[in-house]
Amino acid sequence: MADFFEEFSRRVSDVASDITKKTGDTLEIQKIKSNVRTLKRANERDLADIGRMVYEKFQSGEVSDMDYVTLCEEIEKREEEIEKQEEEIVKIQGEI
Template identity: 75%
Template structure:
């Protein structure tokens, strides 16, 4: 009878541990997804700004690509970070 309760306790403990791990993973995934959404919004804003600046320069006949390198680099960095975080989500989901 003691073995039964010992085994039952172990199963309950294992189940609780698994549940806790899954809950932590789910929260981590949600945080990563939130970060990705924020970076995508920032990219959209910067791309909109790039377009506006290019058009204004175009209207004045002053298109000069070097002025936009900084914004383009920021967009590129965020795209790389988004890709890394999406890979992290895949890894976490594989562990579940």
């Protein structure tokens, strides 16, 4: 009977050890994934800033590269359309 309890105790101890290791591994993986997400968000923010700077230079006439000019002109068109649609919203709200 003592052998049974010793074996049972050893198995419980082994399972607890495995669970502890897996929990530690899971936490470490989540920490790494969180760091990766943080780095990706920082890159997205920097890319947006670069784009904003190029667009501002385009608006002041400082950009001549046609790849940039074409993209900036498309942005300008969408900005104008956004403005028209926002005016339409104001008009509709005024009628209500």
